[in-house]
Every structure is written in structure tokens, then in C-alpha cells.
Amino acid sequence: MNLFDSFPRESRIFVNKEYLKHTYIPRKLLHREEQIQLLAKVLAAPLRGEVPSNVLIYGKTGTGKTVVTRFVLQELEKAPAPLQVVGLYMNCANVNTQYRILAKITSSLLEDLRERLGPFQFQKTGLPEKIPATGWPTDLVLEVLVRALEQESKLVIVALDEVDKLLETGGHEVLYHLSRLNCDLSTSKLSLIGISNSTGFLDFLDPRIRSSLGEVQIVFPPYNAIQLTDILEERAKLGFREGALAEGVTRLCAALAAREHGDARKALDLLRTAGEVAEEKGAERVELEHVREASDRLQRSAVEEVLRTLPLHQKLVLLSVVILKQNGCRLSLGEIYRYYKRICEHNPDLTPVSPRAVKNYLDELDMLGIVSTSVVSRGRGGRTTEVLDLNYPHLGELLEDERERFELPPPTESKLCRFLS
């Protein structure tokens, strides 16, 4: 008897979950033909000896920006061409400073070069083997980059995903350096693809970079429910066993995701999670109810993630809202603040923040979509922010930790007490 005997060797539901992840690049990308053509057309130009244009790709999350870019780069690398094409993809959420981006590009080119020339020939070039993770001046890295590029004639396409993240860290200077690199290059060419979620990204850039990066812009509109269904069905054929999906499962996933601005990533997560739910329950196939449960789970974990990062006092304010709501109290800012303050008074190690801070907390909770607030006027009763709704039914459970950690006074305080105080 082995520990692992009790686990099923193969799934009744999945063939291979990998196909259902958004990181998988399918052979055919549905409903993005137009964007693929546009991007390919721009990237093909340098192969004919023309000066490469830089491309900026816009679109909300889950509209296929990343997958299309990677797909086109993959195809281009395989295509027979007079120039060697090297596609480099990096996500600026991780690689977020000028130095790290340049170091990554350069290191990868050096590695490539060493492989092609062999160690002996490579040594002759006098180039370093790699760029250290930190320490070199930036202009030296740039110099090595140019020299490495000039060893052979190639077209390097650098795709920077989530470029807008560079603005936060000041790393966008790198765009300027990279975009004018072609002036220093004779045999090789370098082309940039910027991928951004926010349409306003260009406005924050230096005019010099703006004109060069914004030469060609490609917009990725959100998918509608029908398109999402097509995409899910295509993936489902690969990822699920035949007959493992009940009628309408993909359509329901698509409909739920379409409601959230046509996010294909969410739709795929939903489908995969639904499969996992079905598997856990030992079901023969994925049913509609599994999709609904998967949707609940995903939503729950998303909210959990948001709550986890909130400061303690903001959680306490939210907890006050939850408790007062359960008791059917009216949720004006004043009521919430009074109860929140009492929680603090019952727990000696808590000092309450000011009403103004609580107002900011509530505004933020509203922005995060956790509660819905609205400014209402009650005439002579004054003008106040009221919490109208809690948008997630299980908020109370998610705040269980705080409920246990702190002593909570009963929410209904008599009017007399308030009068006396």
C-alpha cells in the first residue's frame, strides 16, 4: 500500500490543464486576425531593409495583447528571412528599471552570440560573458549592447509588456535610449513593441519618446460573449476530455467573463476552475453549477487578496460596516465612525484615526468595489456619505481574523448613551 495509490492516476475531466492557462500560446488565435496582420506587417518591414517602426499596443487586460505579441514573435523567428530575427519579451512589472531592462536584453544577446560563435570565437570579440545584475554604469551596458548587435546582422524586437509600469519607477528613460539606438547601428536593427493597459500612457511620456513609440498604434478591443465562447471552445477541445463539458458550460463562462469587460483571461480561469471543482466532487463532467461555484471561488479569492493588503484600521472600519449592516442600522459616516471608535475604546492597544481618515477609507473601499456608497442629504438631518450596499455576501467570514482578535462591543448603543456623551 503506497500513499499515492489513493490518488487517481489520470483525470476524468482534464487531458492537460496547461492548454487552459492564459500563458499557453495556441496555434491559432481566434478573433484577433486583424491585429495579427497589422503587427506582422509592421514587423516584417525591416526584413525588406526598411527602417523598423515601433509599435504601441493598447487594450484592457485579457484582450489578447500578450498572447498575440508572443505568437507573432514566435512566427517571425521561424520565418525564413535574410536577417536573423530575435524576439525578446519581458514584463515591466518584474523587470522595471532602465538598468534591468538593458541588462536583460544585452545578456540574452551575449548568450545567443556565444552559442553561435563558440567560446573561442566569442572570446576574440572581447565582449563580456554577461552583464552583472547590478553595478555597471548604464551607458556602458548600452555600449556593450551596440557592440553585441554589430557582431552579426540581426533584427531584434523587444516587447515590453505593461510598459506603463515603467512610469512609476522612472524606468521609461530606457524607451528613449532604445528608440534612438538604430542611429548607432549599421548592420542590425532594433524595434520596440510597447504593450499597455492604459490608453493615456503616451501622454505621460516625453515628446521625443512619444513620437517614436507611437508611430504605429494597435488597439485591442474587448471580446464579446460570442467571441469568448469560440475561444473557450477551442481551448476546451485541447484541455478537456471529450464529453467532459455539459451543454452550455463554455457559454456560461463566456457570459460571466463578458460581463467583466470581455476578459479572456478571466474566462479561461473560470473554465479551468470549474473543471477543478467538478474533479474535486468526483463528477463525471463539468456542469453549470460547477461554473457558478468556480465563479464564487474566484471572486472570493480576489476579494480576499484585496482585504489582505488593507491597513488594520481600514479593515476595522469595514468590519464596523459589516456588523452595523447585520443589525440593520443606518450606515451614515457618523454612525460608522461612532461604532468604529467604540471598538477602539474597547481595545486598549487601538487608537482611533480621525473621521477624515475614515472618510478616505470608505471612499477607497467604494473605489475597490467592496462597498457602494453615495452622498445623501437628509435635509436638516445633514449631508453625509451612506454605505448603501456590501457588494460581497461573504465579507463577514473574510474578516473572521479581526473578529476574533478584538473585543467587539454590541452595535446598538442606546440614544441615551450618545446623549450623555
Add this chain to the structure above:
DNA sequence: GTTCCACAGGAAAGCTAGGATG
């Protein structure tokens, strides 16, 4: 029409943790 409640929400000063610098 006027009053007046209970805040809204902006501005600026104040505070603090963390990092850079000498």
C-alpha cells in the same frame, strides 16, 4: 425664502518609516 444639520472634500501642516549620504 431662510436656516441649519452633518458632513463633503480640498489644502496644508505634521508625522513616520525607510533609505541615502556623509
Add this chain to the structure above:
DNA sequence: CATCCTAGCTTTCCTGTGGAAC
């Protein structure tokens, strides 16, 4: 190590306001 700087919050202070009650 002390000192200075900085970014990100809070607090304090302030003027403004929708609309039922007067």
C-alpha cells in the same frame, strides 16, 4: 553612527453644500 531626504499617510483646519424643516 547621526543626519538629512523623501514618499506616503494622517490630522487639522477650512469653506462649501443639498434639501427638509422652519
